Amino acid sequence: MVICRNINKTYGEVVALRDINLHVRKGELFGLIGPDGAGKTSLFRILVTLILPDSGQARVNGLDVTTSLKEIRRSVGYMPGRFSLYQDLSVEENLKFFATVFNTSVEANYELIRDIYVQIEPFRKRRAGKLSGGMKQKLALCCALIHSPEILFLDEPTTGVDPVSRVEFWDMLDRLRQRGITIMVSTPYMDEASRCNRIALMRDGRALSVDTPENIRASFSRPLYALRSAGMYALLNDLRGYEGAHSCYAFGDAHHLTLGSEADGAEAELRSWLDRKGYADAQLSRIEPCIEDCFMELARQ
Amino acid sequence: MRQLQSFIIKEFYHILRDSRTLMILLIMPIVQIMLFGYAITTDIKSTPTAVLDHSFNTETARMIEQLQASEYFELYGEVRSIDDVHLLFRQGKIRMAVIVSPTQEVQLLADATNPNEATSLVQYATAIINSSGMQPLAGVNVQLLYNPQLKGAYNFVPGIMGLLLILICAMMTSVGIVREKETGTMEVLLVSPMNPFYIVLAKATPYLLISLVNIATILLLSRYLLGVPMMGSVALVVGLALLYALVALCLGLLISTMVATQQAAMLISGIVLMLPVIMLSGMIFPIENMPWLLRVIAHIVPAKWFITAVKDVMIKGLTAAEIWHELSILTAMVLGLAAFSVKRFKIRL
Numbered sequence: 001m002v003i004c005r006n007i008n009k010t011y012g013e014v015v016a017l018r019d020i021n022l023h024v025r026k027g028e029l030f031g032l033i034g035p036d037g038a039g040k041t042s043l044f045r046i047l048v049t050l051i052l053p054d055s056g057q058a059r060v061n062g063l064d065v066t067t068s069l070k071e072i073r074r075s076v077g078y079m080p081g082r083f084s085l086y087q088d089l090s091v092e093e094n095l096k097f098f099a100t101v102f103n104t105s106v107e108a109n110y111e112l113i114r115d116i117y118v119q120i121e122p123f124r125k126r127r128a129g130k131l132s133g134g135m136k137q138k139l140a141l142c143c144a145l146i147h148s149p150e151i152l153f154l155d156e157p158t159t160g161v162d163p164v165s166r167v168e169f170w171d172m173l174d175r176l177r178q179r180g181i182t183i184m185v186s187t188p189y190m191d192e193a194s195r196c197n198r199i200a201l202m203r204d205g206r207a208l209s210v211d212t213p214e215n216i217r218a219s220f221s222r223p224l225y226a227l228r229s230a231g232m233y234a235l236l237n238d239l240r241g242y243e244g245a246h247s248c249y250a251f252g253d254a255h256h257l258t259l260g261s262e263a264d265g266a267e268a269e270l271r272s273w274l275d276r277k278g279y280a281d282a283q284l285s286r287i288e289p290c291i292e293d294c295f296m297e298l299a300r301q
Numbered sequence: 302m303r304q305l306q307s308f309i310i311k312e313f314y315h316i317l318r319d320s321r322t323l324m325i326l327l328i329m330p331i332v333q334i335m336l337f338g339y340a341i342t343t344d345i346k347s348t349p350t351a352v353l354d355h356s357f358n359t360e361t362a363r364m365i366e367q368l369q370a371s372e373y374f375e376l377y378g379e380v381r382s383i384d385d386v387h388l389l390f391r392q393g394k395i396r397m398a399v400i401v402s403p404t405q406e407v408q409l410l411a412d413a414t415n416p417n418e419a420t421s422l423v424q425y426a427t428a429i430i431n432s433s434g435m436q437p438l439a440g441v442n443v444q445l446l447y448n449p450q451l452k453g454a455y456n457f458v459p460g461i462m463g464l465l466l467i468l469i470c471a472m473m474t475s476v477g478i479v480r481e482k483e484t485g486t487m488e489v490l491l492v493s494p495m496n497p498f499y500i501v502l503a504k505a506t507p508y509l510l511i512s513l514v515n516i517a518t519i520l521l522l523s524r525y526l527l528g529v530p531m532m533g534s535v536a537l538v539v540g541l542a543l544l545y546a547l548v549a550l551c552l553g554l555l556i557s558t559m560v561a562t563q564q565a566a567m568l569i570s571g572i573v574l575m576l577p578v579i580m581l582s583g584m585i586f587p588i589e590n591m592p593w594l595l596r597v598i599a600h601i602v603p604a605k606w607f608i609t610a611v612k613d614v615m616i617k618g619l620t621a622a623e624i625w626h627e628l629s630i631l632t633a634m635v636l637g638l639a640a641f642s643v644k645r646f647k648i649r650l
Contacts, residue, residue, distance in 0.1 A: 048492045050650040069648070070494070078492040084485035088318045089311065100307040101493045143489075 001026045001151050001182045002047060007056035009042050009205075016042040018205045020056070024184055024198075029177045032186035033193045033291065034202030040186035041081055042205075044155045047184070048078045061150060077149030079140050081156045087129030091120055091139055094128050095146065102147030112179070113142045116172055134165025141172065151182040158187055170195040190292040201295050208298040213291055220289040220297060222246055222258040223266065229282040238277055244269060249296060256293060304495050308503035312477070316507050323511075326473070330465055330515045334522045337457040345421050350374040351386055351398040356405045364407075364433040368399065373425045386410065397422045399430075447616050454527040459611035460584035462519055462542060463604035467549045467578055469512050470505075472570035474553030477504045479566040482557075488650065497648050505550045509543075516542045532618030538611060541624075544631045545607040549574075551638035552603075558645040578604040606630050 002024035009017040017039045024030040032040045045051045047060055049069045058065045063072050085094045095117075099106045110117070120138050123131065128139060137157050144152060154173075158166040170192065177183055177197075185196070193199045193213045201208040201216070209216055229235045236255055239248040244266060246258040259266050267286070274282045289297075316323055352365050368374045377395050380386055389395045390412055396419075398410040409426055413419035448455045478501065481487040490500060516539060523529040531538070552574060560566050579585065581595060582604035588596055599605050610627035613619040621628065 045488075045650060050488060050491060052649065073492050074494045076492065078489060080485045080488045082485040084489050086311070086315070086486060087484070089314055093311070093314065097307055097311050098489070098493075100304055101490065101495050103304065103494060 001028070001061055002030075002184060003057075003059045004043070004047075005057045007043070007046060007058055008054045009039075009046065009051070010054055015205050017046075017053070020205075020207050022200055022207065022210060024182065026182055027177065027180055028197045029173060029183045029185070029195070031193055031196030031199040032184070032202055033188075033190060033196075033199050033295070034186075035188050037204070038202040039205040040202060041155055043202075044078075044080075044153050044184075044186065048076055048153055049073060075150050077144040077147065077152040079144040079152075079154045079157060081159065083136050083140065085128045085136070085140055085143060088127055090125050090127055091131070092124040094139060095142055098143040099146045104147050106146065109146055109148045112148055113145050115175060116145075117142050132165075133161045134168070137161055137165070137169060138172075141169075145176070149181070151184065152176070154183065154185040156186050156188065158189065158192065166192070190290070190295060193291040199291070201291075201298055203295070203299050208295070208301075216291065216294050217289050220294050222260075222297070223262055224287055224289050224293060225257045225259070225267075225270070226251070226254040226285050226287045227257055227282055228254050229279045231279075235279060235282070238279075242270070242273060244273075247296065247300060251292070256287075256296075258293075258297070305499045305503060308495075308499055309506050312503050312507045315477075316511075326469055326511050327514065327518075329468075330461065330518045331522065333461045333465065334458075334519060334527070337461060338454060338522075338527050345373045345418065345425060347375045348373060348397055348422060349377045349395045350426075351377045351380045351389055351395045353380045353383065353386055353398065353400045355403045356401045358405070360433075361401050361405065364401075364430055365399075367429050367433045368426065371425070371429055373422075373429075397426065399426065452527075452529070454523060454529045455612070455616050457584065458519065458523040458527070458529050459608045459615065460582065462516065462611060463545070463582055463584065463608045464575070464578050465515055465519070466512050466542060466546045466607075467552075467570075467574050467604065469515065470508050470546045470549035471553035471556065471574050472567060473508050473511075474504050474550055475556040475560075475566040475570055476563050477508075478554070478557035479560060479563050482561060483563055491648065491650070497646065498643070501554055501646070505554075509546055509550065512542070512546045513539075529615065531615055533614035533620065537614050537621055541607065541610050541614065541628070541631075544628070544635065545603060547635045548603045548607075548631060548638065551635060551642055555638060555642040555645065558642055558647065577602040581605065582608050584608060603631060603634055 002022065004020050004022040007017050007020040020039075020043060032043065034040055042051070046053050046058055046065060049065050049072050052066055060072050061075055065072060086097070089097065095106055099109075116138050120131070120135050120142070123135065128136065131139065141154070141157065144154070158169055161169065166189075173183055173185065174195070196213065198210070198212050199216070200210040211219075227235065227239070232250075232255070236248065236250055239245055239255060239257055244259055244261070246260045248255055248257045259270065271284060274280075274284070350368065352368070354361055354365070365376070369376050374397070377389065380389070380398075383400070386395075386398045386400070390398070390410070396412040400408040400410065402408070407430055409423050411419040411422045481490065481500070491497065520531070520535070520538065524531055553570065556566055556569050560569060577598070581588070581591075581599040581602050583599070584604070588599045588605065591599060606627045610624045610631075613624050613627075
């Protein structure tokens with residue numbers, strides 16, 4: 001459905017995208033995962049024909065994004081990162097307006113949005129500006145879906161939304177995918193990667209890795225440990241000076257440490273080093289890598 | 302068509318729900334007419350005037366009576382010598398003096414610290430004195446055409462129209478379009494099958510309608526409150542105003558293609574559009590007196606042509622055929638600006 005070949009984009013001095021190669025298959029829920037400034041929005045804008053790439057080729061639904069502007073705009077649904085509805089129009093008015101803009105009516109495609117719309121229907125007379133963050137995103141999704149697009153581009157739909165609504169939102173995307181809609185979604189939250197069929201980890205305009213979340217985790221080759229101790233900050237600084245360490249960074253309430261070698265003695269060596277440094281209380285446990293670990297590792301290379 | 306229709310309805314929602322802005326837009330012409338008509342008036346009323354009469358005959362007495370009777374002058378007590386006159390001028394007690402020699406020659410003295418006022422005073426007094434049967438001043442028979450009472454309203458009513466239409470059509474349209482860019486809705490609209498020019502068309506429609514209401518307000522107030530005559534056809538004046546509103550809309554569209562924020566749009570329409578209307582349209586300062594560079598710029602200010610044409614129709618009663626020059630220049634401006642801004646209007650971000 002979406003093919004990107006060697007896409008490059010710069011804004012003056014700033015390089016937004018470098019040699020992006022992607023292939024999103026039909027009926028897939030594909031995630032662009034990466035922090036702010038990774039180039040996710042630029043890539044979306046190229047794919048929905050809003051900006052032109054400096055070089056490289058992109059096709060959406062078999063159509064070239066630089067030449068088939070009209071055809072692509074007819075067949076995609078797009079939800080930009082910022083809340084992009086009319087704040088002074090009610091829920092109902094927004095939906096109706098976007099339905100007519102796309103030459104259709106709310107009734108014609110109600111089936112598709114029903115699951116989502118019933119959740120905001122009690123507030124249909126309320127102005128969109130007065131909705132909560134989660135509600136706004138649901139309304140925006142309804143508006144992006146109202147013309148029954150073949151492929152949906154959602155730019156950071158869960159940013160600024162509470163954790164419960166985020167889970168709900170991903171459930172909705174799952175149901176849409178089951179209906180056969182191809183979805184390309186971006187998010188800065190690494191923990192949402194597992195909700196996607198395949199992901200591209202992005203940083204500084206590069207796609208670090210494009211694969212299923214499982215394969216990306218499986219490709220993490222180094223032994224990974226979580227450490228907790230009383231003096232977390234001092235521990236982090238000391239660990240970074242540890243000879244056997246490959247990388248170490250703060251990760252929520254623990255530090256994640258990768259060791260340079262898989263050798264049997266490595267873990268015992270680390271324990272005795274911790275004792276010597278005065279972290280007798282340190283809790284050390286071997287863990288499975290999550291997507292964020294993979295991202296940190298890939299970003300180092 | 303259905304797209305355009307629902308887009309226009311949406312624009313009306315925006316405007317109607319922002320009731321504060323709507324009130325400002327509708328009340329502004331009334332306030333401006335009141336301000337220019339009553340407060341910032343350059344008209345002359347009850348100017349303290351001294352008369353030094355050396356002739357003592359009935360004709361002079363009649364002339365003095367007529368000066369007194371007019372609303373422009375108020376006679377200041379008795380004056381016996383030219384020294385008294387100069388003293389009163391210095392004390393600021395009078396702003397004009399009429400001196401009649403024994404041979405019935407009339408001399409006018411005016412306080413020219415405010416040159417515009419002095420000129421008007423002399424003109425008023427000349428008109429009255431000439432009509433009173435005295436021998437014409439300086440041997441020249443002056444007759445003021447079209448606006449014998451030199452009412453300022455004849456000049457500023459077309460000026461206010463020129464100002465308000467630019468303000469509403471250009472500023473509001475450009476801000477309206479840029480707002481869609483700023484809030485990100487433009488992105489969604491562009492990524493839709495809708496013709497992007499519907500966006501522009503839909504934005505312009507409500508403001509064109511508000512301008513029509515404003516034109517009507519201004520014309521009614523000026524006719525019935527300020528007593529400005531409507532010598533030519535009302536339809537022609539309204540037509541001219543619509544043509545000028547189209548120029549303003551195109552300017553607004555052009556501005557919206559150049560800026561990214563509502564503030565910038567407001568600033569540019571304020572400085573680049575409003576100032577020339579006030580300073581260079583001939584509304585306040587005569588274009589003939591400007592240095593050549595400003596005179597050249599004045600000729601590309603649409604308001605200059607609009608104001609000239611409206612004055613011609615309203616006050617002199619000219620017909621469409623007689624103002625073809627202004628009409629064709631404004632039409633050319635519409636076409637040129639529309640083509641240019643359409644070319645600049647980006648169908649991408």
